[in-house]
Amino acid sequence: MGELTYPFEGWPQPGETREIAPGVRWLRMPMPGSLNHINLYALEDDAGWTLVDMGLGDERTRDLWEQLFSGDLAGRPVQRLLATHMHPDHVGQAGYLSERWQAPLHMTRGEYYQARAFSQGGGMGNMNWEGEAFYRGAGLTADDLATMRKSFGGGYGASITPLPLGHHRLQHGDVLTIGGRDWQVLVGAGHSPEHACLYCRQLGILIAGDQVLPVITSNVSVHPNEPMANPLKDWLDSHDRFLSLPDETLVLPAHGEPFRGLRKRLRALIAHHEDRMLALEEYCTRPAIARDMLPVLFRRKLDSRQMIMALGECIAHLHLLMHRDRIERVTGEDGVWRFRSIDPDLARRLRAERDTPDDGPMMV
Numbered sequence: 001m002g003e004l005t006y007p008f009e010g011w012p013q014p015g016e017t018r019e020i021a022p023g024v025r026w027l028r029m030p031m032p033g034s035l036n037h038i039n040l041y042a043l044e045d046d047a048g049w050t051l052v053d054m055g056l057g058d059e060r061t062r063d064l065w066e067q068l069f070s071g072d073l074a075g076r077p078v079q080r081l082l083a084t085h086m087h088p089d090h091v092g093q094a095g096y097l098s099e100r101w102q103a104p105l106h107m108t109r110g111e112y113y114q115a116r117a118f119s120q121g122g123g124m125g126n127m128n129w130e131g132e133a134f135y136r137g138a139g140l141t142a143d144d145l146a147t148m149r150k151s152f153g154g155g156y157g158a159s160i161t162p163l164p165l166g167h168h169r170l171q172h173g174d175v176l177t178i179g180g181r182d183w184q185v186l187v188g189a190g191h192s193p194e195h196a197c198l199y200c201r202q203l204g205i206l207i208a209g210d211q212v213l214p215v216i217t218s219n220v221s222v223h224p225n226e227p228m229a230n231p232l233k234d235w236l237d238s239h240d241r242f243l244s245l246p247d248e249t250l251v252l253p254a255h256g257e258p259f260r261g262l263r264k265r266l267r268a269l270i271a272h273h274e275d276r277m278l279a280l281e282e283y284c285t286r287p288a289i290a291r292d293m294l295p296v297l298f299r300r301k302l303d304s305r306q307m308i309m310a311l312g313e314c315i316a317h318l319h320l321l322m323h324r325d326r327i328e329r330v331t332g333e334d335g336v337w338r339f340r341s342i343d344p345d346l347a348r349r350l351r352a353e354r355d356t357p358d359d360g361p362m363m364v
């Protein structure tokens with residue numbers, strides 16, 4: 001991981017932008033907790049700005065936008081909003097900004113409609129029988145569920161401004177011409193359903209959103225709204241689209257600092273998840289429940305909110321292992337899932353022995 005390089009020193013102050021390539025401005029908006037900030041990008045065109053991601057739907061972020069419109073971004077209107085994905089720190093101000101500038105919101109269909117659906121309920125506080133069965137399966141008690149409901153408060157809809165009623169659909173392979181340069185839409189998945197990244201070959205820049213981050217690993221979770229999802233497979237599969245980009249590509253992530261070393265970072269992330277899966281397989285040589293596996297993946301003591309995120313991630317790893325026929329899941333009479341390793345090859349893999357080389361390549 002130490003091999004990544006960070007070409008910029010420091011970062012833009014709140015309410016200011018920093019031009020990091022011709023026509024590409026970097027700005028940051030505040031976030032609570034350890035995340036601290038989200039990076040947003042403004043792309044310049046004669047006709048106006050394209051804003052890539054928009055920050056949380058809170059007053060502080062809105063005030064900072066207004067400061068930018070009368071400061072660093074003054075002189076041009078906002079012409080287009082583009083949200084990489086549906087999470088509140090990315091799409092929170094989309095409704096406000098769209099009204100403010102009469103600017104259309106560009107998003108993939110999967111992200112837009114999930115955002116619309118989540119903003120009308122369906123957050124953690126509004127769980128139905130299937131959501132409860134999901135968390136019971138993972139090993140949570142009724143008390144845990146009650147605490148969790150409280151800690152998630154108003155949910156998704158409370159952290160965004162009401163979304164625009166329509167969207168301009170982005171699809172993988174689309175090309176947007178902004179400021180005379182082509183930006184290609186590359187769609188990933190796993191962190192969110194249909195995450196859009198933007199790649200400009202001419203500038204050698206990838207605006208990566210949360211698809212790939214330099215320091216932390218993107219959350220890849222199973223949620224009760226799709227209890228049998230296999231998002232870690234989606235996420236690893238979509239790396240293929242990014243592994244083929246030049247390694248000198250400047251990656252502009254949503255959190256952390258712009259960096260170079262995309263392929264190294266992706267390989268490190270892939271290795272990290274493979275390693276975590278192996279640790280889970282080892283743990284599950286005796287039948288185990290998801291909740292008890294959290295210390296295998298996370299060293300820190302987790303509060304109720306973090307535990308839900310951690311459980312989602314743990315289940316994502318388990319689902320990929322089930323898909324690979326390495327783990328099976330049995331639901332007990334108590335409704336709790338027990339996971340058990342079933343790969344006869346596990347002991348060999350745990351010893352990290354490698355096959356001896358073949359004599360020579362196959363000639364057929």
Ligand SMILES: [Zn+2]
Nearest residue numbers: 085087191210
């Ligand atoms: Zn996200």
